Amino acid sequence: MTEPQIVFIGAGNMARALISGMRQQGIAGPNIQVHAPSNLHRGALAEEFGVRSCPAQAEKLPENSVVIYAAKPKQMPAVLKEWRDSLRSASALFVSVAAGISSAQITTLLGEETPVVRAMPNTPAQIGAGATSLFATATVSANQCDTVQQIFAGVGKVFWLHDEALMDTATALAGSGPAYVLLFLEALEDAAVLQGLDRVTARALALQTVLGTAQMAAANSASPSELRHQVTSPGGTTAAGLAVWEEQLRPLAQRALAAAAERGRILSQLLKTTA
Numbered sequence: 572m573t574e575p576q577i578v579f580i581g582a583g584n585m586a587r588a589l590i591s592g593m594r595q596q597g598i599a600g601p602n603i604q605v606h607a608p609s610n611l612h613r614g615a616l617a618e619e620f621g622v623r624s625c626p627a628q629a630e631k632l633p634e635n636s637v638v639i640y641a642a643k644p645k646q647m648p649a650v651l652k653e654w655r656d657s658l659r660s661a662s663a664l665f666v667s668v669a670a671g672i673s674s675a676q677i678t679t680l681l682g683e684e685t686p687v688v689r690a691m692p693n694t695p696a697q698i699g700a701g702a703t704s705l706f707a708t709a710t711v712s713a714n715q716c717d718t719v720q721q722i723f724a725g726v727g728k729v730f731w732l733h734d735e736a737l738m739d740t741a742t743a744l745a746g747s748g749p750a751y752v753l754l755f756l757e758a759l760e761d762a763a764v765l766q767g768l769d770r771v772t773a774r775a776l777a778l779q780t781v782l783g784t785a786q787m788a789a790a791n792s793a794s795p796s797e798l799r800h801q802v803t804s805p806g807g808t809t810a811a812g813l814a815v816w817e818e819q820l821r822p823l824a825q826r827a828l829a830a831a832a833e834r835g836r837i838l839s840q841l842l843k844t845t846a
């Protein structure tokens with residue numbers, strides 16, 4: 572089978588992360604084209620990754636194209652109005668990474684017969700360490716599912732969801748998750764600096780602790796809870812610190828994921844009012 576042409580609509584943070592990961596995975600630069608209104612970002616992507624930089628305008632697509640929508644959710648109606656005919660004439664597979672926007676909303680814009688996959692990747696895709704949740708509509712063929720699987724498995728781990736409503740949860744957990752982890756790193760670093768550690772050492776210690784712990788958890792069949800107990804001596808330092816975390820962390824995680832998932836639903840509702 573010939574390699575699909577991967578067509579990005581949007582040249583921002585998520586497109587960059589995916590393109591970086593795809594290039595490392597071995598997808599050839601000329602097999603990726605990026606459409607965006609300003610040459611600033613797409614030009615930089617072309618220079619750095621050897622991909623084709625194209626204006627935002629829709630164009631005739633090769634058969635077998637996979638089009639990845641990576642512009643903002645609220646722009647989707649205006650952008651897809653322009654791309655609809657090109658997508659249809661190439662029978663392109665449409666993959667949306669837009670948070671919140673449902674496949675029904677997308678097929679309303681593109682036509683019921685359009686094969687649509689929703690994908691929720693995250694920025695660690697740029698180093699091949701992403702986590703992508705995928706949901707396919709009934710019109711997506713098994714071959715097309717394989718194609719999407721291959722594309723996203725090349726930039727990290729892939730998780731298929733069979734209930735589209737859970738895409739908002741996957742977005743709240745893994746799409747947004749890198750920002751939570753980075754905030755956690757910042758908070759640990761700042762707290763250590765407050766106790767007198769220099770910033771460079773505090774940052775490096777926090778980073779290596781989070782990285783090493785995540786790698787240990789991934790390499791281990793024991794649950795996070797079991798591994799945590801291995802760190803926690805009765806009456807020791809960890810127990811003293813954990814007592815403080817336990818007061819707030821679980822309710823905070825629940826509130827944070829609820830707020831993020833709710834925002835996904837709101838983004839979807841906002842689109843309905845403007846479509």
Ligand SMILES: NC(=O)c1ccc[n+]([C@@H]2O[C@H](COP(=O)([O-])OP(=O)(O)OC[C@H]3O[C@@H](n4cnc5c(N)ncnc54)[C@H](O)[C@@H]3O)[C@@H](O)[C@H]2O)c1
Nearest residue numbers: 580581582583584585606607627641642643644668669670
């Ligand atoms: N950033 C993340 O971590 C992340 C993770 C998962 C999903 N997403 C989703 O990815 C999408 C993009 O997010 P981002 O963070 O990359 O945003 P961003 O603002 O960095 O990029 C948006 C891009 O869209 C382009 N654009 C604007 N109008 C356009 C048009 N008419 N045609 C083509 N391109 C156009 C802009 O030039 C810009 O390059 C969103 O839908 C978001 O929900 C983002």
